[in-house]
Amino acid sequence: MASIEHLTGHTFETDLPARLDRLPWGRFHTLLVVALGITWLLDGLEVTLAGSVSGALKNSPVLHLTNSDIGLAGGAYLTGAVIGALFFGWLTDRLGRRKLFFITLFLYVAATAATAFSFSLWSFVLFRFLTGTGIGGEYTAINSTIQEFTPARFRGWVDLTINGTFWLGAALGAGGSIVLLNPQTVGGDLGWRLCFGIGAVLGLVILLMRLWLPESPRWLLIHNQPEQARHIVEGIEENFRQQGHELSPPSGRPLRLHARDHTPLREVFQTLFVTYRQRALVGLTLLSAQAFFYNAIFFTYALVLIDFYNVPYQSIGWYVLPLALGNFCGPLLLGRLFDVVGRRVMISLTYAISGVLLAVSGYLFQQGILSVTQQAIAWMVIFFFASAAASSAYLTVAETFPLEIRALAIAVFYAIGTALGGIVGPTLFGHLIETHDRNYVFIGYLIGAGLMLAAAVVQALWGVAAERQSLESVARPLSQAQD
Known part of the structure; x- marks a missing residue:
């Protein structure tokens, strides 16, 4: 069967998505995950540095930041991520995945390097805002690209594992802060500035790694470039054959698509909030709850x-390392269950357990029962x-909306969720901690726990069972012609 069969006008039939889904896991997928999934590592690095160097920022002879100032900078980073996600998400669906994941990474590198040269509170806040803008744009381009290349039967585990690399970045940030904030090595005002240089150097390496990545064939198909899409898929298949793989024929009927600009x-x-309004509610709830939960606590x-x-x-980094370990191992060890047991059960279960554990540990914190080591262990388990x-x-957001709006859907729900949960969270917790009263901090923990439990209920009621299904069967492409 031909991979592209032209019908009338700009309408054609193709089996390219099915051919991508039937591929075994191979070197191509591993390289793709490394080159693109590194985005989460960068975000983990940035968020961890914001927390790990907060003491140094308060003692900086130039900046003299307060707890509220640090909370403000955290909010600025997330505000930038919201704006970057929306703007670059729109461009990603319009101009292509490949162009945007170069532009957004370049912005990140420039902004995080500039952060190291901050000379006042407002310069620090501005550079954190721009860093967040780059990271927010990365999320939309990266998540959509990875989803569109990964075979359906691996999609859940791969996506969760990639997101878990956020915590490798956290460990890197923690380790860097331990060394660079130590007065016996660097310390002082120079130490925290060099910490932010880690991200800039790493980003430059990643730029080179991405040069070999192709455009998403699925994006090319709906933008009237089917022959280029075919060429990319055939090249991937040929690499698999050269590595000794025997490829089975694609299953299912070919897609009939109308090309669109x-x-x-x-x-x-209309698609997000009318046609798929129930899915929109689920995505918004899940992202808002986890954004508050994570950003409020971790910042x-x-x-x-x-x-x-x-x-x-100077010792904060030592407490981040076990936390990062727990966070990385969670998606890595539980990820396969999201493909085997299913999305509905596993998403609801992990949200509910997280909320209950946070409420319990928050109570123990409020009562002054936990030592600092026990507190670190509690966070690691949570x-x-x-x-x-x-x-x-x-x-959930990346796989339950149509191909044509996938990047913008990620952007919209990431932006709304982060605005509701992520920007409010660090600012609120900064003020609660400023009171030096455990009772007020406990209230913040209870809010986070309640949001996670509410999200678990919403997912259990209306979540989509998308495991082991092609993206086109989970959400029909807007450009798909009627049979």
């Missing part, structure tokens, strides 16, 4: 350690489940 914004919002965890446990700011839950939120 772009999708009007009116159709985008300010160093302040809790410093203000309530008297941990020296985030083992919460990391899988948060990763599944991005998976």
